[in-house]
Amino acid sequence: MNRSVLFPCVALLVVCGFPLVVHGEELRDSIDHQLAAAWKANGIEPAKPSSDGEFLRRVHLDLLGTIPTHDEAVAFLDDTRADKRKLLIDRLLNDPRFAEHQGEVWDMVLFGRNPPGYGTDKRDEFQAWLRDQFAKNTPYDQWVKAILRAEGNTIDNGAPMYFVQYRNEPEEATQAVTQTFLGVQLQCARCHDHPFEPWTQLDFYGTAAFFARLRVVDIGKKNKLTMYAIGERNTGDVLFTGPTAEQVVGKKGEPVKPKFLQGEPLVEPELSADFKEDRNFPNGKVPPSPKFSRKNQLADWIARPGNPYFARAVANRIWAQFMGRGIVHPVDNMSRSNTPSHPELLDQLARNMVDHKFDLKWYIRELVNSRAYQLSGSGPVEAAMPQWFEQARTRPLSAEELLDAWKVAIGWDGIEKSSGKKASEDRYSPLGSGYLVQFLGRPNNGVGDFQGGLHEHLFLNNGGIGSLLSQSKGGLHHSLLNSKAPWTERVDQLYLAMLSRRPVKDEQERFVEFLSAEENSSGRLQEAIWVLMTCSEFRFNH
Amino acid sequence: MPDLKPTNAKQVWKLQFEGAWPTSVAFLGPRRVVAGNRDGEMFVWDLPDQSSVKPAEDKAASKTKSAAKGKQDEGENIAPVRRLDGHTNGISRLVSTEDGKLLVSASQDHTVRIWESAAPPSGKADVVLDRASREKETKQLPQDKRQAFIDAPGVSVATQDAAAVLKGHDDWVNALGISRNGQRLISGDARSKVVVWDLPARKEVANWVGHAWNGIVAAGLAPDGQTALVSEFTYKRDDFDIPAPALKVWNVADATEKLDILKVHIPKLDAKASTYGAASVWRSFIKGGLIATDYSPDGTLVAVGQGGETDTGKVHLFDVKTGKLVRTVSGHQYGVCDVKFSVDGKYVLSSGRDTVLRICQVSDGKEVAALGKARGGQFKDWLSGIAISPDQSMIAAADIAGYVHVWQLQG
Amino acid sequence: MTTTPRPEAQRPAIGHLSRRALLKGTVATASGGALMNWGSLFNSASAAEGVQKQQKRCILLWMNGGVSQFETFDMKPGRPTGGQFRPVSTNLPGIQVCELLPKISQNMDKLAVIRSMRTSQVDHPGGIHLMHTGYSTAANIRFPEIGAVVSKYLGRERSDLPNFIKIFSHGNSGAGFLGPKYLPFSLSPEGRLPTFSTSNRNSELESRRNGLRNFVEDVFAREHKAETARMHREAYEAARRLQNVHQVFNIDDEWEKNRDLYGDSAFGRRCLLARRLIEEGVPFVEVGQSSYDSHADNFVWHRSLLPPMEHAWVGLMTDLEQRGLLKNTLIVWMGEIGRTPRINNRSGRDHYVRSWSTALAGCGVKGGLVYGASDKDGIDVKDNAVTEGDFFATIYQALGIDPKTEHFTGVRPIPIAPFGSEVVKDILA
Incomplete structure (x- = not known):
């Protein structure tokens, strides 16, 4: 007996029926309404909204390809304005990065x-x-x-x-x-x-x-x-x-x-x-x-507006870049046998893309302002790219994003400045593109499945990122080691610089204990930085 | 001997040789053409002096019309006069002596055979060389006539056996060359074994073996037969396990290496290295193997053609003494199949996987003529072998579509 | 050995159970969490325990690109489809193989050759997936490769060596829904460990750093359940364990005395390494050889590819037999597709799956058997067609794994060999 008949896959149900598009509504709201309707129709409970720290890191990575600095993180987390997310998005969209x-x-x-x-x-x-x-x-x-x-x-x-x-x-x-x-x-x-x-x-x-x-x-x-x-x-x-x-x-x-x-x-x-x-x-x-x-x-x-494929293709591709999977997934296989999960929404995205004359910045602004984009990445869903967009997707950083984020985290700019040497023109400095691309180089096209393997850990564990664990002046390690502040504050600084959030209580305790166990903390501090550089929380955008 | 006149070539014969692919062709004297195919069949045609001579209807070479006749400018078909019997697997190369008395064939049946032009026939046979065309044409016939049409007699030819069978190879004999003085023969096989033969005596005079995993893909002899050029290569045995190819000049007398031409051109080449990384050092120069070669008549130059299925197969001209690259000429989409110098040494002719035969000036590399037309879709058919008549008035090419094309070079 | 499937909600979440507990069949209180794409360790745990005792192993010789049946085991001499090689007789009366397989021809008594494969995926990505998993790709299911399945049922728990090793890896289906635990460990074509495989920290520092890292990962995992993060963590664990066993991968000490047995080729070295890993208890090793996709120059390519391959293959069987391992080690020889009867205008053969050949040896497979037949030109199967499902069912049966055992993704049961496939009993002793 074929049991799949008895337990039909929920993923096969699609939203259909009543009109979901409300005229005059902003696209971001329309997205939320339509996704919510699908959740309702399929009995799905969406995740809670993201925390500020979660959102800050996510939107930085998605829009700029890197994480915020320690100071930027503090400024945003301590900002009390109600519309600070919207303001942040506007700022990032105008950032040259x-x-x-x-x-x-x-x-x-x-x-x-x-x-x-x-x-x-x-x-x-x-x-x-x-x-x-x-x-x-x-x-x-x-x-x-x-x-x-x-x-x-x-x-x-x-x-x-x-x-x-x-x-x-x-x-x-x-x-x-x-x-x-x-x-x-x-x-x-x-x-x-x-x-x-x-x-x-x-x-x-x-x-x-x-x-x-x-x-x-x-x-x-x-x-x-x-x-x-x-x-x-x-x-x-x-x-x-x-x-x-x-x-x-x-x-x-x-x-x-x-x-x-x-x-x-x-x-x-x-x-x-x-x-x-x-x-x-x-x-x-x-x-x-x-x-x-x-x-x-x-x-x-x-590229003409009336082309039946063109606007849909780009609307779907960019949707997937920010939301995880495409409404048609994979994004470059829009075919009869590969139907959209939210057909009306996709129609609307394509139509609005044409109406807004293919203004990608407008489109991206709408996506990242939606409540759906701003859902939390924590929750029970195991799929990295949730089928119904009910939880934020967990995507691996591209090799370039990882490198840039590491450099922000450990203060590479400061190290370069202090050294007095001219900044390298190599985009992959100081690791070089060879190994980085070999071990971590799956491109971030927004749809790649992540299959973690031994190899990237061997690279991270055994010396591949050694040059970023620098103790030089101007960098995070040097600054923390030479700080006179109590370790509790220094651990806050470490977390804000690397994970764009403050540590919770047991994190704070464990790190203080670890870092203060010996007179000379240099080696332990290097280890702590390595731990945060290589951990899952850093590896993924979530 | 008159100069070769590459321009204004006119196709005068289109000899039908259907069945397995024609692979090779040779002239025996000015008007006799021999071709071999991938099943090991070989036929001999005697070309009438005037191309306008039309075979009488009852002696028509072929029962079929459309494929045989073709367009006016593609030349006419005539029947072969002999079938050369003996090989049991594909013919790879044919060479002949300049006086047209001896023909030598190399085969995938592991043998090299010597044929005498003047030998008496061994018997007679009825041969059908247009079976594929017949099968195509039957579709226009009533059902009940079809089988009879296909089975109808072909043409009657004399048969001939080889004068000698040279045994010394245990694998496909891929490479064959002859010295212009007609004294020496060189053959090379798919297990990298090279044998040099005394042609009149029909005896082995030297042999050596190249890299164990390579095969010999081309070999030639200097006009005096004292030195040899040998090309070794293997197709992708495994992406990460390709031994370096070799292109070397050898002293025949003592089977010693005289000059490593690739080493001159690619100093970084490591003959023992067998990795993908090592392959990238030589790949652009060798492409899918230097699979065809010829010595210039004065013995100063060698031409080698880039074969396999590559983007553009070219012909390298080397100075034999120094191994230096003189120039790179020609260019066949998807690779070269065969290379020959003209008898006067002024031109190098190459045929390739683009169904074209190209003629280039040795002095400056300029392509002066391109015979044949590209055929097929994304991939073209091959002109697999070429031959030039000793008086330089005709060029023949074996075409895998089942033809031997013959062009007349008019002044 | 078929286990009873249960609806998702009744099965326990396994995330917090120790593997040991699972193997003993202990059931903890169910928390009822969704287990999408995670396979079912629980349902098949007792099955795994039983099978492991038999110490069965598998080596897959993978002919990437699709080796030609006409140039190996199913010659058509004298036919238009026959090609440029000639048949040779074998140590089985009346059976011929290609002249490119002289050593195999004298070891046909060890092989079961299937001349009647008929499969469903004619292109490489589809074929590679199909012949690694037994299944065609599906949009919402990530099927595990046979190596992952075998490592699940025959693998040793927490061994230092990975249970699924590929030498010159082809295919990227990996562990599929079985999860990162069963991911392949892929060595280079030369059999070398990847760069950065060796730690230069002393063990005290290593363990101190590791302790802090585990803490950080635990905190993240409290709230984040995404499978990718879990894969990341498990791969990290495996990377650490690997540090203990580097010397196994270095075959230089053994190579000199085995060079003639395996043949002096990279594929020969890969096969020797495979034997060594099998001897060390690794249940599944795949050895790849590339470049069979001979759309052009089919004959010269096979002329180059087959001699070192068949030398190594025979060397491997001989070696295993001498060590008493062949009876428990299944050797599977296949590519992802066969090649067309017709020879195209590039002297090549294209993709073909209507009728092609594979071979099995060892581990309860009847030697000296040619199963099934193609017609006179090799265009279609004449007798006893074997589908991919039948082929995989037969392999799993030979390895003592019930091909009907089911895994789950979500609530959907997925048997190890596709539903409806049948074990080819005639092949098994």
């Missing part, structure tokens, strides 16, 4: 940990450009369009770098562009019509046809780096031979015309009969614009 962090998150979405090559592993100009879009709060549709139109070059403009990673690989570009920006997965349709979804091979190759004429052209050097431009030829097609399994030796491919996903074929002007194209774009020269650009047609189609 907001743009830096969001830029880093999206850079990882667009390139991943291991981009295919051609110099794309070093893309400072792209990253700076992306950061700038967040700093200026450029509407999402506009900067995506800029990436897909890829105008200018990789050094002066940055954006063309995206296509450099798919050099001569129109099929790869097809897969990545549709998955990232439209939230759909076409890869099955590369070799055969999709068995369960509407995608056919002609959807795949029709999209690939938009990319088939792109060429990565080396147009010279600047600052010792190769400058690339994305050229587009006037001729050339993707050849299609039917299902891969039926490809036989000797069979010629048929050229496939560009076609919008699940839509109309592209109408293209005919080239004149005597048109003859040069063999290649020569190196060192900016490639001329084509007479008619397929790429730009696709860019405009993808």
Whole structure:
């Protein structure tokens, strides 16, 4: 007997029926109403609201990618204003680190940990450009369009770098562009019509046809780096031979015309009969614009407000970044067989995204001001990404967030200043990117499942973060060791600096006992700092 | 001998050789072509002097029309005259003496065979070289006629046996080369064993073995047969366990290493290292193995082609004496299959996995001609082997789709 | 040995129970907490105890990318699908295998070859998941790998060595809903421990620091129940225990005298290390070999990959047999998929799961057996199709683990081998 019949999974129930959207309401309230309705419908008790310390650390990490300093933590915790959370959010959204962090998150979405090559592993100009879009709060549709139109070059403009990673690989570009920006997965349709979804091979190759004429052209050097431009030829097609399994030796491919996903074929002007194209774009020269650009047609189609996938995909992706799971989860698999948990809410998010002209800062402000985002992470739910958003998700920090948070916690800035040496330009200083990325480098894209393993502990336990346990002047260790304050106060300072909260009674007692057990506390203080750097409370955003 | 005229090449013959993939081709004299395939079948064609000579209907080489005829500019099909019998597994390479008297074949059946052009036939056979086309065409026939169409007789050819079978390998013989003086032969197998043979005497004169886990993927002999170039490689045995490839010049007489060409070009190369990290040192230079090689007629240069399925397979030209890279030429999408110098040494010809045969000038590397057209979808078919007629008037290429293409080079 | 499932609410929360208590079957007062994705230690505890006594072990030889059946155990000489290798006869009358397996051909009496696998996932991620867990992926369930299941039932409690070790790991399903305790410990392709594996603190300092850390984790765990934090903590514990046993992983002392037996290859070294770990009591070791995904150049790839693999495989069986371990150690040989009968225009074979081959040896498996058959071109199974479920059921049965034993995620029962699968009894002695 199949017992799953007797115990149907609650996760299968979805909210449906009465209209949940109240007009004129702010999105944050609408989110709360709709989630509450789902809790009610499923008999779920949500967690209590987060404590100030919990919220402070969480929102710092989510918006800026790091934790607050000791002084910032004290200021917020002791602030008695009723709207201090809202004020904090506004401040953080205007902090330059907001743009830096969001830029880093999206850079990882667009390139991943291991981009295919051609110099794309070093893309400072792209990253700076992306950061700038967040700093200026450029509407999402506009900067995506800029990436897909890829105008200018990789050094002066940055954006063309995206296509450099798919050099001569129109099929790869097809897969990545549709998955990232439209939230759909076409890869099955590369070799055969999709068995369960509407995608056919002609959807795949029709999209690939938009990319088939792109060429990565080396147009010279600047600052010792190769400058690339994305050229587009006037001729050339993707050849299609039917299902891969039926490809036989000797069979010629048929050229496939560009076609919008699940839509109309592209109408293209005919080239004149005597048109003859040069063999290649020569190196060192900016490639001329084509007479008619397929790429730009696709860019405009993808990023237009009426595109059925575009707004939903980004609304869902950013939702997941802040709330744990996507309303459709995973976020880049929006398909018939992967239904949303809160369909009406997702519709509304997408609609509001369009109404607000893809203003991501507005959207993020709404999300983090919602009561749902501000629920506590403590409670009985074991799932790291609760299905009904009834408790805050527990997400591991990305390698970059961990590093930045550690540095804030142990006062690395102060150590660098006291040393008199110039601050390192390496983003991963002082640990270096190699090990950090190897052991802790799963990107924080908001949806990754955490599977803790031995390896990261071996790294943390056995010397990997030694350089951050510095005893130098200007740092937390030095300051606490040389403080004349009683240990109780020093333990408060330690907790505020590292965990953005004050210790509870038994924590305070245990740490005072530990730190004061010997005349010379230096070694023990180092151990205490290591303990707080490596503990679960630090490892996760919760 | 007239100069090779690479431009204005015209395809004059498209010889049908369906079944297993044609893998290799050779000229025996100016008008005789031999090709072998992946089942070990070998056929000989005698090309008429004028391409305009049309075979009479009753002697048609092929029963099928569409595949055989093709477009006007693709050349005509004619029937083979002989079948060379004996190999029991795929032919990897064919070479011939310049006088056209001897043909040598290397095979995955672990043998090397020597064939005499003037040998009398051993018998007769009816052969069908267009079975795949027939099967395709039957679809237009009424049901009851189909089997008969497929089973209809093919063409009658003479059969011939090998003059000698050289045994000394215990695995696939992948590499084969001949000295231009016709005295020496070199063969290399998938267990890294190399044998140099005295061709007239049909005897082994030297042998040596490379890295145990590598195989010999290409080998060539200097015009005088005194030195040899050998390329060793293994395909991904395991991502983290790839021994370094080797490209070395050897003294044949005492089987000693004379020059390690890769070491000249990649000083960091550690021949014993077998890790992924070590592989990254040589990978961009070697790609999927240097799987084809040829000595220039004057013996000063060697050409080696990057094979396997790589992004762009190129041909390296090395100075044999110093091992220095002279230049890198050509470029086949997905890799090179075969490399040959023109008889005058002015050009290097390469064929590849993009269904194209490319001709480049040795002096400056410029590609002066590209014969054939890319075919297929994302992946193209291969032109697996090339041959140049001794008078340089014709170029032949074996095509895995079941053809031998022959181009005439017009002045 | 099937245990009785209970609805979630009646089962005790196990978080505060000692493992020892569970093994004795002691039931503490239930607090009724939800146990999502945590498997059911309680229900299967007595099962685990019984099975452990038999000291059964398993080595999985994992041919990543999908080894070709045509180039190994199911040749089709003379057929259009046959390819470029030739068959050789074996020590079983009338049975042939590929010429690339000369050593295996003389050890066929130890193997049960299945020539009639028919499975359901044709791509790598799906196939790797399927052939590591027995299940296709599902949106809301994280299935455990066979190594995790075996380590749960055959593993030793709180051993210093991990109970589930992968050498050159493939697949990332890990412990799935069984929880972090059964996560694999993955060694490098060279069998080396990961960097930073060795502590340089003296044990007094180590234990002082550890005491404070445990306190901090306890405080956090009072309120935070998220499974990720728990995984984090358990992994930390395992990392500390590992410090005691480093020397086991260094096979240099044994390698010289075993080099010829296992063959001088990285895969050979991995197999020797696997034997050593098995001897030390590790119940499950997976040994990976990569690069079988021969969409192009299928024949040259297999020519390169198979000789060192089969040498090591035969070496491993010989070694285990000489040490009396083969009778209790099951060797499973498989990739995630088979390869197409048709040879494509890249001289490659693509993915295929309608009909392909796997092999088993040791631990109560009948040697000298070829089970099932494909048709003349290898296109379809002719006799006795074996699904992934049947295959896993047979493996678990051979290891003495009842394939019908159920785990739970939430309230949903999930048998170790998928519902409806059957043990292939003919294969087991």
